[in-house]
Amino acid sequence: MxxxxxxxxxxxxxxxxxxxxxxxxxxxxxxxxxxxxxxxxxxxxxxxxxxxxxxxxxxxxxxxxxxxxxxxxxxxxxxxxxxxxxxxxxxxxxxxxxxxxxxxxxxIPRSAPATGTAVMASPAARVRAHELGLDLRDIRGTGPGGVVVLGDVDGLSAAVPRSTPTPTSDGTRLGEMRKAIAAAMTRAKQTIPHFYLSETIDVDPAIRFLEERNASLSPDKRILLGALFVRATTLAAGKVPVMNGHFNEPDGFQPSEVINPGVAVALRGGGLVAPALMDAMSMTLEETMEGMRDLVARARAGRLRSSEMTKGTITVSSLGETGAEEMTGVIFPPQVALVGLGAPHLRPWVVDGEIVPRHVVTLTVSADHRVSDGRQVARFISAFEKLVQSPEEL
CATH class of the missing domain: 2.40.50.100 (RNA polymerase II/Efflux pump adaptor protein, barrel-sandwich hybrid domain)
Structure with missing residues (x-):
């Protein structure tokens, strides 16, 4: 049993x-x-x-x-x-x-017992309905099997005026999330002996590759630079297995046979989660982008799965297309490494003995000194750089 x-x-x-x-x-x-x-x-x-x-x-x-x-x-x-x-x-x-x-x-209002009269709704829809003072039984679900989804609640709320403002728990929820993040990161810094290696990488070949590939595609089929970074992280981790796995007392480091890169997702209204893209090694670059879109959508709708929150083996955190040049992250335990990527910036760069303008990105790897050392992290960075500069191999 x-x-x-x-x-x-x-x-x-x-x-x-x-x-x-x-x-x-x-x-x-x-x-x-x-x-x-x-x-x-x-x-x-x-x-x-x-x-x-x-x-x-x-x-x-x-x-x-x-x-x-x-x-x-x-x-x-x-x-x-x-x-x-x-x-x-x-x-x-x-x-x-x-x-x-x-x-x-x-x-969040308590759901009805699991019987045939229960209203099936996504967690995000339940939260929004509660915030707006709406009864889920009055909402027609358009999701699979008639499940009420977030769009159904928003659609009804736009048509039904509220006579009095309904208190919202958004501020409290965000505050609790900040506390959880702070507690996890404080514990990580106190218990994991972090060390950091950085490298500035020429990403012009990757940007040109994506521009050519995306030119004839609709927006929902285009590949973003972040997906290329996640794919490069996955393949580089496969070449340096000591970067991929979990460290737990008293067993020590347990390398993972699969590579599940956690993808840092900024939530609307604030907060951050890093759900895992499961078994990313088996994916193509296109499938990686599709998987990331799905993770981001479900993270912001409150529909992540427990396995995605617990089975990440290495985390990738990118600032996207715009923002600061460099980012140094804190390892998410029990993982042993985090890959931080700043936004691309146009800088003078030496190519074949000439100074030319190139887009560069600063990569910073946070690593656990109980498991790896500078030589191994340098191998990971070298593998990552070669992959980014040969994007057709991804």
């Missing part, structure tokens, strides 16, 4: 609020299926199961804030007896809140 528990969605997470079940007792699930939505300081996250079987019991109450590891549901594996062993049942601790202060209104 599998006990489905509150997962840890980051090194700084201690608890989460269960806001929605997407399954009910009797449902059959397989690895990767979404079974619940949990709200954390970084937003609403869709939680996946890593077991195959039948959901026999939902043991946690919606709206409760539960610590990491608290039991949420019981999932019987194929062939297991539906009857619960009394001794085993007693061993399952009851779900309890992290604290028991006087009841306060939930920032």
């Amino acid at each position: 599998g006990i489905f528990t509150m997962p840890s969605l980051g090194a700084d997470m201690e608890a989460g609020k269960l806001v929605e079940w997407t399954v009910k007792p009797g449902d059959t699930v397989k690895r990767g299926d979404i079974v619940a939505v949990v709200e954390t300081q970084k937003g609403a996250i869709e939680i996946e199961t890593f077991d195959e079987g039948t959901v026999t019991e939902l043991t946690a109450e919606l709206g409760r804030e539960l610590p990491v590891g608290a039991p949420l549901a019981v999932i019987l594996k194929p062939g297991e007896d539906m009857r619960r062993d009394p001794i085993e049942a007693e061993a399952i601790p009851p779900a309890r809140p992290v604290s028991t202060p006087q009841p306060v209104p939930d920032p």
Whole structure:
């Protein structure tokens, strides 16, 4: 019998609020299926199961804030007896809140129990409906299977005037996210012996390659320079495996067989998340761009998955097409490296003995000295630079 528990969605997470079940007792699930939505300081996250079987019991109450590891549901594996062993049942601790202060209104309305009368809606739609004072039952869903999505809520709110302003939790939510980010980065700086190597790279070949490729394509099919950087990071990490993996006590460094680059995404209204692009080594440059578009859209709609928040193996943070020349980042534990990229700037550059104007980008790698040293990071930077200057190989 599998006990489905509150997962840890980051090194700084201690608890989460269960806001929605997407399954009910009797449902059959397989690895990767979404079974619940949990709200954390970084937003609403869709939680996946890593077991195959039948959901026999939902043991946690919606709206409760539960610590990491608290039991949420019981999932019987194929062939297991539906009857619960009394001794085993007693061993399952009851779900309890992290604290028991006087009841306060939930920032997200509690979903109806997982029955046929429940309103199916995305986490972002639930938050927006609550902020606007709208009832999800009055909104016709246009998502798959009639699910209410963010656009449905926004469409109705534009047609329905509000007589009185509704208090919003945006400021509180952003403040909590800032606290979570600060806690994680403080812990990282205190426990990870960071060191940094930088290199300024000529990216004119990459920019010309993208301009030629994108010239005849519609905007939704064009590849951005950021996707090329993520692809170069993925391939360079494959050449220098010590840059890709996790460090945990007491086991030390565990290199990852797959490369899941975390992509830093700035959220509308403030805040930052870095969901992982899963198994990026198997993707083409075009597929990498498509995957990044999907991650950004779902991050801003509050529809990220738990695996995307926990299985990143190296993070890429880019300032985009405009901004500062250089950025030095803090490693996101338990990862062991972060690739920071400034915005392209036009600078005088020596090419074949002549000074010419070129677009250059400053690359800074933050690395964990428990795992790597300057020579290995220099190898990674060299591989990254060669790939960026030969973009047709990506």
